[in-house]
Amino acid sequence: MAIEPINMNEFQELAKQALPKMYYDYHTGGAEDQYTLKENVEAFSRILFQPRILLDVSRINLSTTVLGYNLSSPIMLAPTGCHKLAHPEGEIATARAAAACKTIMVLSCMSTCTVEEVASSCDAIRFFQLYVYRRRDVSAQLVQRAERCGYKAIVLTADTPRLGRREADIKNKMITPELKNFEGLMSTEVDSEKGSQLEAFASEILDPSLSWKDIGWLKSITNLPILIKGVLTAEDAVKAVDVGVAGIIVSNHGARQLDYAPPTISVLEEVVQAVGGKIPVLLDGGIRRGTDVFKALALGAQAVLIGRPVLYGLAAMGENGVRRVIEMLRDELELTMTLCGCCSLKDIARSHVQTPRDRLRSLL
Ligand SMILES: Cc1cc2nc3c(=O)[nH]c(=O)nc-3n(C[C@H](O)[C@H](O)[C@H](O)COP(=O)(O)O)c2cc1C
Numbered sequence: 515m516a517i518e519p520i521n522m523n524e525f526q527e528l529a530k531q532a533l534p535k536m537y538y539d540y541h542t543g544g545a546e547d548q549y550t551l552k553e554n555v556e557a558f559s560r561i562l563f564q565p566r567i568l569l570d571v572s573r574i575n576l577s578t579t580v581l582g583y584n585l586s587s588p589i590m591l592a593p594t595g596c597h598k599l600a601h602p603e604g605e606i607a608t609a610r611a612a613a614a615c616k617t618i619m620v621l622s623c624m625s626t627c628t629v630e631e632v633a634s635s636c637d638a639i640r641f642f643q644l645y646v647y648r649r650r651d652v653s654a655q656l657v658q659r660a661e662r663c664g665y666k667a668i669v670l671t672a673d674t675p676r677l678g679r680r681e682a683d684i685k686n687k688m689i690t691p692e693l694k695n696f697e698g699l700m701s702t703e704v705d706s707e708k709g710s711q712l713e714a715f716a717s718e719i720l721d722p723s724l725s726w727k728d729i730g731w732l733k734s735i736t737n738l739p740i741l742i743k744g745v746l747t748a749e750d751a752v753k754a755v756d757v758g759v760a761g762i763i764v765s766n767h768g769a770r771q772l773d774y775a776p777p778t779i780s781v782l783e784e785v786v787q788a789v790g791g792k793i794p795v796l797l798d799g800g801i802r803r804g805t806d807v808f809k810a811l812a813l814g815a816q817a818v819l820i821g822r823p824v825l826y827g828l829a830a831m832g833e834n835g836v837r838r839v840i841e842m843l844r845d846e847l848e849l850t851m852t853l854c855g856c857c858s859l860k861d862i863a864r865s866h867v868q869t870p871r872d873r874l875r876s877l878l
């Protein structure tokens with residue numbers, strides 16, 4: 515290997531070298547002008563620390579729980595489709611890394627290994643991410659298969675009534691790989707030769723009529739707890755609590771859906787306040803450093819999820835790469851906690867960070 519990655523940017527560089535352009539672009543890209551893509555990362559850099567000193571930090575504990583499951587750190591794996599585009603072992607390699615790091619993997623329903631293959635590959639704690647299809651029966655079968663083979667929660671992605679406009683994928687005529695979960699259930703072929711085939715496929719299968727009342731339907735077909743992914747406002751957070759879901763993921767889909775949606779870290783606090791501690795709030799989008807994880811926790815997230823970093827690790831070095839990505843962020847978080855004077859995650863407080871809004875308020 516050419517370079518030994520020392521941070522996430524270097525992992526990204528290795529992934530770029532390892533992958534065909536079409537796949538690398540698919541992994542890294544965002545929607546339209548990619549304003550939100552840049553902001554997801556940059557908004558973290560506008561939050562500064564207010565570190566505390568002279569607090570015995572000789573022992574740091576990063577462990578936490580999410581929905582009652584014990585994790586070695588508050589860093590989980592976000593659902594991302596098509597892992598075989600990054601590495602031939604696909605989602606199985608990712609799951610094994612999650613198991614080795616004792617964290618939760620959220621498996622995308624658009625995976626290139628089946629829910630059963632991933633379940634039998636290792637003992638990782640797994641959640642199942644669901645898109646609701648026009649063919650509700652197909653969605654229901656996937657949920658029931660996931661429940662049967664030990665997935666612990668359903669993550670309903672609610673920000674994708676259609677796929678966002680990802681211009682690199684359009685130019686590259688992004689292909690849809692074999693999505694193994696649909697074998698024997700639904701064809702993944704599309705007629706169109708133009709533009710992104712993935713987008714054409716998505717618009718054929720995704721159900722844009724999905725609405726709040728369908729949470730009742732989802733509850734009627736599964737006993738698993740349901741999390742809603744894609745919440746960006748206090749109003750929707752209140753609705754999510756009202757319909758009785760078990761958790762919320764503040765997410766803008768890694769800036770791949772609505773461009774000019776706010777960076778997730780900038781809306782986290784208002785969502786957390788609206789939820790009022792009734793259910794856990796998680797966050798994804800733009801986490802590239804342990805300092806980012808700390809900032810999200812200080813603003814009220816129970817844990818964070820990482821999307822692209824996992825794919826970079828997977829593309830660069832397979833299972834071992836994913837493990838090293840998680841460990842890198844975990845080590846950086848540990849150092850951040852040490853330098854901020856926090857021995858455990860519950861010591862991380864709102865007063866450890868200063869947001870742009872705080873600075874504005876102090877001027878008034
Ligand atoms: C290549 C790629 C594929 C994705 N596929 C899915 C998916 O199948 N389902 C889903 O809910 N979110 C999907 N996402 C969004 C992620 O779950 C997550 O919200 C996002 O990647 C977080 O931002 P980050 O990449 O900056 O960490 C995908 C993201 C990427 C980059």
Ligand SMILES: CCCCC(=O)C(=O)O
Nearest residue numbers: 595624677712716767770
């Ligand atoms: C058809 C959906 C593909 C996976 C996805 O959600 C993404 O690329 O962001």
